[in-house]
Amino acid sequence: MPARLTLVSHALCPYVQRAAIALAEKGVDFERIDIDLAHKPDWFLAVSPLGKTPVLLVRRDDGTVPVFESAVICEYLDETLPPPMHPADPLRRARHRAWIEVASATLATVWQYYTAPDAATFERRRIELAKRFEQVEGALGEGPWFDGAFSLVDAAFAPALRYFDVFDTFAEVDVFATTPRVRAWRRALMERPSVRAAVAPEYPRLLREFVERQSGHLGALSLAQRDAAAARPLPPQATGGPR
Ligand SMILES: N[C@@H](CCC(=O)N[C@@H](CS)C(=O)NCC(=O)O)C(=O)O
The missing domain is CATH 3.40.30.10 (Glutaredoxin)
Known part of the structure; x- marks a missing residue:
């Protein structure tokens, strides 16, 4: 069936x-x-x-x-389908729905960030993103999730935060320097089995290649990191073998 x-x-x-x-x-x-x-x-x-x-x-x-x-x-x-991922209280639920909208706006800014054509635009968008995450920092509860149990707000923000796990592998840019709660939330989200399973194992490679194809500043940082890695001498061969 x-x-x-x-x-x-x-x-x-x-x-x-x-x-x-x-x-x-x-x-x-x-x-x-x-x-x-x-x-x-x-x-x-x-x-x-x-x-x-x-x-x-x-x-x-x-x-x-x-x-x-x-x-x-x-x-x-x-x-x-159970279990509920929205709070039962209507006002709290309204607040969650509103923050899901913020997550969508954040995704739009992430897109502008990784397609920024030059270093100056990239830096402006990095600042914009950092400010957005400062707003989120102010809305976060004690953790580990957005507000109490794992909710649809967590599901909405996890994909936006996942981008940086890939970007961090090739670019030393800190978007979360001023937002320790968001940093902790990001770590907790990336450990959550449902979040991990939402993309295929080849996702990091596909995303990196996609960013490079955008021909923006972040793509250039990625290509530069590849070049640097290729130019690095190989570690010396271990001498001797099992005796
Ligand atoms: N508001 C939509 C946005 C979905 C969306 O933008 N999907 C993109 C891919 S991530 C898409 O299908 N783009 C194709 C297009 O716009 O032609 C939602 O929340 O589902």
């Missing part, structure tokens, strides 16, 4: 990750299909009016319903 839930995805899409995290937290079986957003298949355009991933295909006895927009997918999953 085909899976009841299919997540139509793209390997690097951060919005897909939100839905994948929510699905994993709910412990539900689902199928994931990665598509090429540069060549969108007709069947995809038929289920995605805006031509964007993610789309959740929900198979029911009376047919398949496509649910699109990551926030809507997450809300649908939360309304239909």
